[in-house]
Amino acid sequence: MLPIPPVVRRKALALGAGEWLEALPALVDEITAEWGLTLGRVYADGTEALVVEAEPDAVLKVAIPGHEVAVHHEITVLRFAAGDGCAALLRSDEARGALLLERLGRSLNALGLAVEQRHAILCDTAARVWRPAPDSGLPSGGEKARRLAEYIPAAWEETGRPCSEQAIEHALTCAEQRRLAHDDERAVLVHGDVHEWNALQGPEGFKLVDPDGLLAEPEYDLGVIMREDPLDGDLPARADWLAWRTGLNRDAIWEWGVVERVSTGLLCTRIDLQPVGRQMLAAADRIAQLTP
Numbered sequence: 001m002l003p004i005p006p007v008v009r010r011k012a013l014a015l016g017a018g019e020w021l022e023a024l025p026a027l028v029d030e031i032t033a034e035w036g037l038t039l040g041r042v043y044a045d046g047t048e049a050l051v052v053e054a055e056p057d058a059v060l061k062v063a064i065p066g067h068e069v070a071v072h073h074e075i076t077v078l079r080f081a082a083g084d085g086c087a088a089l090l091r092s093d094e095a096r097g098a099l100l101l102e103r104l105g106r107s108l109n110a111l112g113l114a115v116e117q118r119h120a121i122l123c124d125t126a127a128r129v130w131r132p133a134p135d136s137g138l139p140s141g142g143e144k145a146r147r148l149a150e151y152i153p154a155a156w157e158e159t160g161r162p163c164s165e166q167a168i169e170h171a172l173t174c175a176e177q178r179r180l181a182h183d184d185e186r187a188v189l190v191h192g193d194v195h196e197w198n199a200l201q202g203p204e205g206f207k208l209v210d211p212d213g214l215l216a217e218p219e220y221d222l223g224v225i226m227r228e229d230p231l232d233g234d235l236p237a238r239a240d241w242l243a244w245r246t247g248l249n250r251d252a253i254w255e256w257g258v259v260e261r262v263s264t265g266l267l268c269t270r271i272d273l274q275p276v277g278r279q280m281l282a283a284a285d286r287i288a289q290l291t292p
Contacts, residue, residue, distance in 0.1 A: 001025065002024065002025045002028060002042070002050075002052075003042050004021065004024065004042070004050060005042065005043075005044050005045070005046050005050075007046065007047050008046050008047065008048075008049070008050055008064065009021060011047065011048070011064060012064045012065075015064060015065065015066040016066075017064055017065045017066065020064065020065050024050065024062070027062065027096065028050070028052070028060070028062060031060065031062070031093070031096065031098050032054070032060070035091060035100060037054040037055065037058070037060060037100075038054065038055040039052050039053065039054055039055075039060065040052065040053030040054065040055065041053050043059075048063060048064060048067055048070070048210075049061045049062055049063040049064060049067075049097070050062045053103065054100065054103075057102070057103050058090055058100050058101060058102060058103050059100070059101045059102070059103050059104075060098065060099075060100055061098070061099045061100075061101060062096070062097055062098050063097035063098075063099075064097075065097070067097065068094075068097070070212070071094060071097050071099070072094060073138060073139075073211070073212060073213035074099070074210070074211055074212075074213065075089065075092050075094060075099065076136050076137065076138060076213055077129075077136075077138070077189065077191065077211035077212075077213040078099075078101075078211065080131065080133045080136060080189050081128075081129050081131075081189070081211075083102070083207075084128050084129070085125055085126070085127075085128030085129035085191075085207060085208060086129055086191065086207055086208045086209070086211060087101045087102050087104055087200070087202075087207050087208070087209050088101065088102040089101060090102060101209070102202075104200035104201060104202050104207055104209070105200055105201035105202065106200065106201050107196065107197050107198075107199065107200050107201075108121060108122070108196040108197075108199040108200070108201075108206060109196040109197050111201075115229050115232045115233060116241075118196050118229075119225055119238070119241075119242070119245075120245065121199065121206055122194050122195070122196070122199060122225055123222070123225070123242065123245050123246055124205075125194070125199055125205070125206045125207065125208055126190070126191055126194045126208070126218075126221040126222070127218070127246065129189060129190065129191050129208065129211075129221075130188040130189060130190060130218045130221075131188055131189050132188060132189070133188070133189040133215060134184075134215070136189065136213075136215060138189070138213045138214055138215045139213075139214055139215070140182055140184070140187060140214065140215050140216060141178065141182045141187060141190075141214055141215065141216025141217055141220055142178075142179045142180075142182030144192075144214055144216065144220070145175045145176070145178040145179035145182070145259065146175075146179055148175050148259050148260075148263045149172055149175040149176065149179070151263055151266075152168060152171055152172060152175070152259075152262055152263055152266065153168060153172070155263070155266040155267065155269075155270060156168050156266060158270065159266055159269045159270055162265075162266070162269050162277075162278075162281055163262070163265065163266075163281035163282075163284055163285050164285045164288060164289075166285070166288040166289065167262060167281065167284040167285050167287075167288040168262065169288075170258060170262075170284070170287070170288040170291050171258050171259050171261075171262035171263070171284065174254075174255035174256075174258040174259050175255075175259045177255050178217075178220075178252065178255050178256060178259065181217070181252065182216070182217070183217070184215075186217055187215040187216055187217060188215070188216070188217075188218055189213070189214075189215065190213075190214050190215075190216050190217075190218060190220050190221045191208050191211045191212070191213070191221055192211055192212030192213055192214050192216075192220070192221070192224070193210060193211065193212045193224060194208065194221045194222075194224045194225060195224060195225070195227075195228045196228070198210050217248075217249075217252060218246070218248055219248050219249055219252035219253045219256055220256050222242045222246065222248065222253045222256070222257075223252075223253055223254075223255070223256020223257040223258075223259065223260045224256075224257075224260055225238075225242060225257075226238060226239060226242070226253060226254065226256070226257025226258075226260065226261065227257055227260035227261045227264055227280065230261065230276075230279045230280045230282070230283040231279055231283075235257070235283065235287065236254075239253050239254045239257065258284070258287065261280050261281075261283060261284050261287075262280070262281070262284045264277075264280055265277050265278075265279075265280030265281040265284060266281070268280065269281070
């Protein structure tokens with residue numbers, strides 16, 4: 001019997017995908033037979049998909065129903081990246097939510113590196129993904145800013161206002177700034193979720209997995225780096241360093257960081273992913289108090 005991680009099972013049931021869960025072993029058998037795979041262990045840390053080792057030297061990922069748009073975006077990013085900065089896509093079946101990816105090594109998180117080293121690796125890896133992709137059909141950075149501006153106040157109310165109103169207003173101001181700043185001519189393919197759990201060791205450096213996929217200013221990816229590690233170091237100094245390291249706009253990095261920190265902190269609060277949610281929102285409160 002194929003072991004399904006508890007988080008994947010709970011999420012599938014929450015999305016009304018009980019029939020999919022029952023049919024999943026047969027679906028996986030069907031895909032492995034068609035693609036000539038031999039399966040190994042199931043990865044226990046999957047959340048949005050069943051992820052299984054597959055021979056020869058690959059990983060099979062089968063997404064929970066309800067994530068069709070996310071699967072389409074992931075496949076699009078991986079095809080444009082073509083193994084440069086992101087895991088190589090070996091095969092896919094979008095209708096069944098199935099992807100076959102190159103197998104990579106340990107995550108950056110597992111290596112226990114200092115925060116500065118992690119951020120340098122994330123910057124360099126993300127930069128390999130950035131490239132023109134005007135015909136990709138991916139959502140724009142402007143659309144992302146608008147969606148987050150809609151999500152933030154609704155999630156704040158839903159979660160019982162876990163941070164200050166000032167932090168919410170600051171995030172909405174920053175989101176509007178980034179929406180207005182979107183420029184199709186400058187927009188590039190960005191990963192959209194660049195953090196230490198999504199960076200895995202490859203034979204020649206790190207590669208990113210689980211891309212969200214946007215056509216946006218590259219500062220968006222650095223905003224995600226600003227969001228993470230909310231207790232580590234001086235955040236204004238981090239924005240300065242990221243701008244120096246990449247040659248990108250410091251204000252854009254900072255503003256995306258504000259928006260990502262608040263929206264992700266609220267999301268973590270909604271799904272009870274603590275203490276990281278509280279840490280992000282506490283950092284958002286501190287920053288908003290310092291903002292004129």
